[in-house]
Amino acid sequence: MGCQLQFLRGLHAFWRKSANRCRLRRRLNAFLQAAFPAAWDKACVRIARGGGRTCIAVVGRCSAFEILWERFQPARQLCLRLQLDPAARRRPCSVRSDVMRSCEIAIVGLGLMGSAALRSLATCGADVLGFDPMHLGEPRGSSHGSCRVYRRFNYESDAYTDLSERAFEGWRELEAVTERVILKPSAVLEAGPKDSKLVAASRAAAARKGPIEGPSSGAEANAAYPAFNLPGDWSVAVQQSGGILLAEEAMRAFRLGLEERIVPASARFTSTPTGILVSTSHGDVMAKQLILAAGPWISKLLPEIGPHLRVTRQAVGWFKPSRPSAVRYGEFPIFILDNGKRGLVYGFPDFEGRGVKAAQHDLGPDAGPDDWSPLPTPEELSVVRTTLEQFVPGAAGPITDRDVCLYTNTLQADVVVDDGNEFIIDRLPGDPRIIVASPCSGHGAKFATAIGSMLADLALDPAASASPAFSIQRFSAFARSAS
Ligand SMILES: Cc1cc2nc3c(=O)[nH]c(=O)nc-3n(C[C@H](O)[C@H](O)[C@H](O)COP(=O)(O)OP(=O)(O)OC[C@H]3O[C@@H](n4cnc5c(N)ncnc54)[C@H](O)[C@@H]3O)c2cc1C
Incomplete structure (x- = not known):
């Protein structure tokens, strides 16, 4: 119990000090590894905000425990629970052609941006699958090549300077x-x-x-x-x-140890009331959310974005x-x-x-x-x-x-006018289960670690919102569909 209390106090202190969810998650991971050296094999912290409260769920793979820490506003009451939950044990996902699988988050396109998101999400313990038919080393895709x-x-x-500094840590x-x-x-x-x-x-x-x-x-x-x-x-x-x-070394590093989460196939998707159906030659997967990081191919998968690129x-x-x-x-x-x-x-x-x-x-x-x-x-x-x-x-x-x-x-945005050559990293207003993670206009590679964390935040935290500079709603075609 002493250990749990120390752990929960630590959580509280971290939360107060860390304005930034990614930093909090990283610090929690380090803290958990120190607090539970015997139990902790893969750190996994999920943070969600909603309805005026914050919930941190921590899932340890070895010992299968789950701790929920909730902070209620405005009373600032702290409610802490520790649950033993054998079902929390997770296994890496894979797709078999004979069974319809499901996952929380599907990533279509594993260039620098998709691979970074895959790593960020997997590190947080999310049930994530990535799809890409391209092998590392192929001379295609905007992330290919040595540097x-x-x-x-x-x-x-x-x-962008702030983003560079955040990416540097990553x-x-x-x-x-x-x-x-x-x-x-x-x-x-x-x-x-x-x-x-x-x-x-x-x-x-x-x-x-x-x-x-x-x-x-x-x-x-x-x-x-x-x-x-x-x-x-x-x-x-x-x-x-x-x-x-x-660049290629970075993609290799992002994917390291996550091979079972990668489906080496081209994917297309359909929004359905119960999820996003991702179809490939390796079988279909029903995902709760989808990150679309298909680089220059994005308009093939999402034609309505084409006129802005x-x-x-x-x-x-x-x-x-x-x-x-x-x-x-x-x-x-x-x-x-x-x-x-x-x-x-x-x-x-x-x-x-x-x-x-x-x-x-x-x-x-x-x-x-x-x-x-x-x-x-x-x-x-x-x-x-x-x-x-x-x-x-x-x-x-x-x-x-x-x-x-x-x-x-x-191209130049028309609601919040810019000069063009910017980024779009946002949920799709017409279907917020779809997160658009492209394009990066010839200067995105350096930010990939930071963009991967942003994408993970958008997927894991319903209350997280896109940075206004990267919002898709700066284009009137998408602003309209939000209303
Ligand atoms: C010549 C050049 C120089 C650059 N120099 C710099 C630089 O110096 N500094 C910098 O910061 N940035 C630079 N950039 C920009 C940077 O490289 C890009 O912003 C970044 O690589 C884009 O990554 P991405 O993941 O969005 O796209 P991509 O790397 O293109 O990845 C998209 C992936 O989606 C996959 N895909 C497509 N369709 C499907 C489908 N249907 N199903 C599954 N997968 C699919 C593709 O196979 C591909 O792997 C440069 C870009 C270029 C081209």
């Missing part, structure tokens, strides 16, 4: 749990003409968090990193705490460095060059021995979700090539490899 830029300070807005946690390197530390150098809004916004975002170190002009950047030949008067901002996000073909190249020692990982930063109307070009140090990966961030031509070929032509990579020749001559050798990726961009 993405992790920027801690985001020129787009402070909201990446470090994932690395610790899976014992894999996923986010390789790297400085990120952003540069552009003196009036570059991008550089000014990045610098301001970084300055709000602390002092900025490193070159601040083109001349200083050229001296620090000899691969560059930037105009001396260009404005430069360096984020020392950026990183190279190993634009899928674009993005050409990527690897350039053999003309001065390999000048672009080595650890000595050369990730770079983002804002060359005004001539384009926004980014690139990575040669961390794989494969050359400098570089691409244009400006939106390419419209594409369909299945348009992953042909590989980019030299013409499609010509802006990247001339930018490297002019500003990063140490990286500008022949093209050794090429790839195509698709951005799925939001």
Whole structure:
């Protein structure tokens, strides 16, 4: 009993200190592992708010107990119960073709966003199944390929910087749990003409968090990193705490140990009064809720979202460095060059021995979700090539490899007007059992751990609501269907 009391007091203290449900869940998991070392095999905490009260359910798999802790508002009365519940023992789900299965939450699409949600939900003990026909390593899906830029300070807005910081904790946690390197530390150098809004916004975002170190002009950047030949008067901002996000490695880590929860098949879904019917060639599953994280394919599954999205073909190249020692990982930063109307070009140090990966961030031509070929032509990579020749001559050798990726961009919203290229992470107003988790407009990868937690919150907590910046109701077509 002493142990239970200590545990429940601990819960109360954690709850008071933690405004944020994800942090609370993480702290509870750590606390439970310490409080019940013999009983605890997989931490599993669920938190729900509703009807003015908060309920925390804790389910231990080994010893099969359930503790409900309820806090009633406004009387602030605390009601604690401990139940022994052998039925709380859970087994991983799987789908067999001969039986109609059910699950609490189905995730359709296991790119970075769906895989992150799968891990978050499974860690919380949710009965979750993920569906995706694609194998890791296939050159399709917006998360494929070796790397993405992790920027801690985001020129787009402070909201993204907050999300980056939250995601950073998630990446470090994932690395610790899976014992894999996923986010390789790297400085990120952003540069552009003196009036570059991008550089000014990045610098301001970084300055709000602390002092900025490193070159601040083109001349200083050229001296620090000899691969560059930037105009001396260009404005430069360096984020020392950026990183190279190993995208495929991240998906592998998210899925680690959850193989039995993954159905390797294409899925379609139908809303029914009793649940969401998910149909695949491996059998059907009835889910209580569905997370739709199908990247550029999302409009195929949810046609009404199509008019608000634009899928674009993005050409990527690897350039053999003309001065390999000048672009080595650890000595050369990730770079983002804002060359005004001539384009926004980014690139990575040669961390794989494969050359400098570089691409244009400006939106390419419209594409369909299945348009992953042909590989980019030299013409499609010509802006990247001339930018490297002019500003990063140490990286500008022949093209050794090429790839195509698709951005799925939001168009400008009309209720809460934005510039487009934002995210949608929200319940569908017409059927709140469906949670839309896409698209991420060419800059979502770095946030995947945070987005996975957000999706888990939306699925597990009926009272959780989408962040206004990511609300689908900023588009009038969806705002109308809510009323
Ligand atoms: C060239 C390029 C560079 C980028 N650079 C950066 C960067 O530097 N930094 C950054 O933060 N972000 C970057 N991004 C953006 C980031 O990679 C994407 O926002 C992110 O990967 C999107 O992930 P997703 O899970 O939404 O989609 P996806 O990875 O496309 O996943 C969708 C999944 O859904 C599956 N699927 C589709 N239909 C079905 C179905 N019917 N049933 C089951 N499964 C289905 C697909 O097989 C796929 O695996 C970049 C993107 C590209 C293309």
